[in-house]
Structures are given as C-alpha cells and as structure tokens.
Amino acid sequence: MAQSVRETTASTSIVDASNVTKRFGSHEVLTGIDLSIAEGEILLLMGPNGAGKSVFLSCLSGSAHPSSGEIRLFDGLPPVDAQSSMSVMFQGAMADPELTGEENLRFYEDLHPNGTNRWRDLVERLEIGDEIDRLVGEYSGGMRRKIEIAITLTIDVPFYVLDEPTVELDLATIRELHDILLELRADGKTFLVTSHAPLDAQIADRIAFLRDGDIIANGYPDDLFERLPPVLRVRGAVPSENLLVGNRLFRRGDEIRGFLPADVDVKRVELALRDRSGTPLVDTDEPSYTDLFNYYTYIHPLDGSE
Ligand SMILES: Nc1ncnc2c1ncn2[C@@H]1O[C@H](COP(=O)(O)OP(=O)(O)OP(=O)(O)O)[C@@H](O)[C@H]1O
Numbered sequence: 001m002a003q004s005v006r007e008t009t010a011s012t013s014i015v016d017a018s019n020v021t022k023r024f025g026s027h028e029v030l031t032g033i034d035l036s037i038a039e040g041e042i043l044l045l046m047g048p049n050g051a052g053k054s055v056f057l058s059c060l061s062g063s064a065h066p067s068s069g070e071i072r073l074f075d076g077l078p079p080v081d082a083q084s085s086m087s088v089m090f091q092g093a094m095a096d097p098e099l100t101g102e103e104n105l106r107f108y109e110d111l112h113p114n115g116t117n118r119w120r121d122l123v124e125r126l127e128i129g130d131e132i133d134r135l136v137g138e139y140s141g142g143m144r145r146k147i148e149i150a151i152t153l154t155i156d157v158p159f160y161v162l163d164e165p166t167v168e169l170d171l172a173t174i175r176e177l178h179d180i181l182l183e184l185r186a187d188g189k190t191f192l193v194t195s196h197a198p199l200d201a202q203i204a205d206r207i208a209f210l211r212d213g214d215i216i217a218n219g220y221p222d223d224l225f226e227r228l229p230p231v232l233r234v235r236g237a238v239p240s241e242n243l244l245v246g247n248r249l250f251r252r253g254d255e256i257r258g259f260l261p262a263d264v265d266v267k268r269v270e271l272a273l274r275d276r277s278g279t280p281l282v283d284t285d286e287p288s289y290t291d292l293f294n295y296y297t298y299i300h301p302l303d304g305s306e
Helices: 053-061 079-085 101-111 119-125 141-154 171-186 198-203 221-226 266-272 289-299
Strands: 013-024 027-038 042-046 068-073 086-089 159-163 190-195 206-211 214-219 231-234 249-252 255-259 282-285
Touching: 013 053, 027 053, 027 190, 027 206, 027 214, 042 171, 042 198, 042 289, 053 068, 053 079, 053 086, 053 159, 053 190, 068 079, 079 086, 086 141, 101 119, 101 141, 119 141, 119 171, 141 159, 141 171, 171 190, 171 198, 190 198, 198 289, 206 221, 206 289, 214 221, 221 289, 249 289, 255 289, 266 282
Parallel strands: 042 190, 042 206, 086 159, 159 190
Antiparallel strands: 013 027, 013 068, 206 214, 231 255, 231 282, 249 255
C-alpha cells in the first residue's frame, strides 16, 4: 500500500468541491458532491458505469460547468483559471489518429508552456517506444491508452487528472504506471484518478466511491477496510440462495465471496452450512481490494450502515 500522506502536515488544498450538482435536462447526474484533495495526494475516485465520474472530472477541469455548487482549485481558483496548472487525460480524447505517436507527443511538448521531453522515458517504460513512428489510428486500445498517458504526464504541472488510465492495460503495464505515479507523487505532484480496477486502490492515499451522482464513502484505505463487515468465502457448491441473500455475493474465477446483512451472525452461518462430512462450506477471510470495491460500489450504504 502507498505510504500515506495522512501524517504529513497540512498543505495546499488542490481541490475543494462543495455541493456540486450537474443536470442534463431533467436528469441530475451529480447530486451534491463534496470532495477535497490535498497537495501530494493520490485520490482514487471509484464507482460503477454511469455513476458520474467523467462528468465530475469535466466540471473539475473547466470543460463543463456545474449546475450549482462550487469547485475551487489551488486554494481558491475557479477551474478555468487553473487549467495551465493541471494536465487532464480524458478517455480517447487526447491523441490525433492521423499523426504518429511521436508527432502527437512532440505536438504537446511544443504546445504546452510546461511541455517537457519526459515522454521519451515514459514511452520506454510503458513499452511503446518501438511503436511511436506508427499512426495512432492504427494503434490497439491499450497502445492508444499508453500514448495518452505519456502525453498527459509529459506536461510538468502540479496536478494530474486521469480518467480510467488503466483500462485496457495489461497487468505489467498497470504496475509500471503505478510506479510512475508514485514517483511523481514523491516529487510533490497530486493526482485524481478514476478507476473500476480494485488493483488501482493499492496506490491510493484516499479512495472516494461515487454512486448515483453522490460520494457514498470517502476515506483512507485502512479506515475503509476497518469499516467493512466480515467477508464471507464460499467453498465448494454454492449453498442455498435463500440462506445467502442475493446481490451480496460476487464470483471471481472459481471463488465466491461476499457479505452478509449486518444483522446476520457469521458464526451461526458457518455452523449451519456444512457438507455431509461436517466440513464448513463457508468461512470468513481477510478482505481484499476487490472486496472493498464490491462492498462500497454495490452494497454500502444500502445495507443500512449509513
Ligand atoms: N452531455 C451529456 N448529456 C446528457 N447526459 C450525459 C452527458 N454526459 C454524461 N451524461 C450522463 O451522465 C451519467 C454519468 O456519466 P459519466 O460518463 O460521468 O459516468 P462514469 O461514472 O464516468 O461512467 P463510466 O465508468 O462508464 O465511464 C450517465 O447517465 C450519462 O449518460
């Protein structure tokens, strides 16, 4: 887990969003978001499809305006006045398909007042160095994502906003990207990263879960883990669905894991569910990042815990 910034002394506030709403016609996509990010922090914004993550990022970066509420960056600037101090990666919107990878990278290096040639190192580390002479239009989804990441991070600014950077990346590249972000954070950079991937939680200083347009949980990973109910692991055949209430179990590969309603005694379930030889069919297990994601994305606070 990333070394936490919680022990560091209070620093500049990079993001202060209060009661942000965004409406498209009668559809209120954001319903009152409060979120702050401190300097040097990696904040991971997680949530299911359509929760409003990209819309919030658009408001934060100044490309859309909230319907109400307020966003301030760098201790008081409205987003449009802070654009030169942030680098924003939106899904699929960064690279011109009719230019090569290198032409795209050079374009941003020359265009942006804080452009650097850091991309030379980034493309090697993301293993796309051999592909930068090809047209981006010919790239696979993962290659395109790598170029977009390199474009975004080659700009030297204090604050980076990355919309689902790890989608379509293989595991080795995700780990390399995590290392890159942690190195930049060690240099004092701040990140807001959206993701569906529990793996990304490993580098987060803080995680906020967005659901139906609102932040339903926000905290340091250790604290979020502490607030999880016991994780149940199902072994062998799945017991009767009547005993294990629906929408609380998640299958991953051969394993089924999940959570019981708060008022159910785990020990009693363990005792009740045994195979013919008396071996328990369920037991409790240490929570993983995937459990954390599943709980806060699909169950909490519908389980009555808030
Ligand atoms: N310009 C728009 N006009 C109308 N509705 C929009 C517009 N942009 C987004 N929405 C709606 O806002 C909701 C949230 O979309 P958003 O793209 O922010 O979700 P998300 O959390 O980023 O999802 P994903 O993980 O799938 O990228 C969706 O219902 C979407 O249809």
